[in-house]
Amino acid sequence: MDLLDDSIVPEHAREIKQDAREFAEEYIEPAAEEYYESGEYPWEILEAGMEAGLVAQDISEEYGGRGLTLEQILAIAEEFYRADAGIALTLQLASFGCEIMQHYGSEEQKEKWLRPVAENEQISGLAVSEPQTGSDMAGMETTAEKTDDGYVLNGEKYWVGNAVEADWITVYAKTGDSDDRYSNYSMFIVPTDTPGYEAEHIPEKMGMRASKQGHIVFDDCEIPEENLIGTEGGGFYMLADFFNHGRIIVGGHGIGLAAAAIEETWDFVHGRTAFGRNVSEFQSVQHILADMRMEFESARAMNWRAASKVANNDDAGFWAAVAKTKSTEMAVDVAERGMQLHGGRSVLNEFKISRVYRDVRIPVIYEGANEIQRNLIYSQGSL
Numbered sequence: 001m002d003l004l005d006d007s008i009v010p011e012h013a014r015e016i017k018q019d020a021r022e023f024a025e026e027y028i029e030p031a032a033e034e035y036y037e038s039g040e041y042p043w044e045i046l047e048a049g050m051e052a053g054l055v056a057q058d059i060s061e062e063y064g065g066r067g068l069t070l071e072q073i074l075a076i077a078e079e080f081y082r083a084d085a086g087i088a089l090t091l092q093l094a095s096f097g098c099e100i101m102q103h104y105g106s107e108e109q110k111e112k113w114l115r116p117v118a119e120n121e122q123i124s125g126l127a128v129s130e131p132q133t134g135s136d137m138a139g140m141e142t143t144a145e146k147t148d149d150g151y152v153l154n155g156e157k158y159w160v161g162n163a164v165e166a167d168w169i170t171v172y173a174k175t176g177d178s179d180d181r182y183s184n185y186s187m188f189i190v191p192t193d194t195p196g197y198e199a200e201h202i203p204e205k206m207g208m209r210a211s212k213q214g215h216i217v218f219d220d221c222e223i224p225e226e227n228l229i230g231t232e233g234g235g236f237y238m239l240a241d242f243f244n245h246g247r248i249i250v251g252g253h254g255i256g257l258a259a260a261a262i263e264e265t266w267d268f269v270h271g272r273t274a275f276g277r278n279v280s281e282f283q284s285v286q287h288i289l290a291d292m293r294m295e296f297e298s299a300r301a302m303n304w305r306a307a308s309k310v311a312n313n314d315d316a317g318f319w320a321a322v323a324k325t326k327s328t329e330m331a332v333d334v335a336e337r338g339m340q341l342h343g344g345r346s347v348l349n350e351f352k353i354s355r356v357y358r359d360v361r362i363p364v365i366y367e368g369a370n371e372i373q374r375n376l377i378y379s380q381g382s383l
């Protein structure tokens, strides 16, 4: 039985899902352990993904991309994350933040900045989180001060995917100090070779090691006025809108990881003997597998329902938060049970379940920690 079967996937996303599966089997899965061990950036797999038309293709056809829909990106995410979350994150982050420019940028900006990413000549990133906070989006302290010619950025960003590797980054910075704390932020395009932009990798992580995040310091980093995206003061709302899409995809990160955990565990218990019997014959083991499967199927159904809601802008904030929280927590739960059923071998690096177990800790935090999602679910889900 195929855990990631496509009967729940809208028809227009099935072909690319199949392409993503074949790519994951050929390129991601066989390299996963090696990249986990080395912690290196998987440039070769990224390039292969670009060749295959599976990277940065959310950018519209007008600017050189394939204009993949939210559901198509979700279908890719499930398949890639099932193969390996670290490599998958790198592939999915190559155009991170571009959607903001796609929606709010000017024609000139899109032509200049989106096209090279869509044509796989450049990669991007999105810098929101700071060393002191990643949760309080209206409490960030990096400033962008207006000058005669543009803006000067000062401050720090932390956890930024591709901060070192990217050609340019979409940066969220403070441009006002009004009592309405949600209107004080704006979005900027910052090329990573701008004087005053310094980035270094953050320390090694325990999971998703084939993806790279960085610490950026802006020290009088000057950018021209034309690098402001949309209107000054609109950054918070642009980001909220962007995260609605992102959180559906992160739900897919949980689904892919959980699929891997269930498959690994199923195979393990059916190949292992204890007390003269196959471990899968113990009823308590069967019940754990049954629970894993039920939790997986309910989260996946909810995630796809939420994807359709968000794609149609129907209570998007609520559904995005629900999908992200449920799917990522289901993955943590399923991975934990999978570890237990692997016995002592669960902690050996050579067993994929140990990598999945480390990786599932991350999607419950990024794209907004799940505590923040629960705040949104309550506040946006009023009856």
Ligand SMILES: Cc1cc2nc3c(=O)[nH]c(=O)nc-3n(C[C@H](O)[C@H](O)[C@H](O)COP(=O)(O)OP(=O)(O)OC[C@H]3O[C@@H](n4cnc5c(N)ncnc54)[C@H](O)[C@@H]3O)c2cc1C
Residues within 6 Å of the ligand: 096, 126, 127, 128, 129, 130, 131, 132, 133, 134, 135, 136, 158, 159, 160, 161, 208, 213, 362, 365, 366, 367, 368, 369, 370, 371, 372
């Ligand atoms: C692998 C990885 C990749 C990432 N990639 C990026 C990226 O590309 N760009 C980017 O900008 N950021 C990125 N992030 C950062 C991520 O979005 C933040 O880590 C996340 O938003 C949480 O922020 P924090 O780590 O500062 O935790 P904090 O905000 O300090 O929160 C610490 C704890 O307090 C809880 N908490 C905080 N506020 C509340 C509240 N109001 N109610 C209840 N609980 C609360 C949190 O839920 C959490 O449990 C990445 C993070 C990781 C781990």
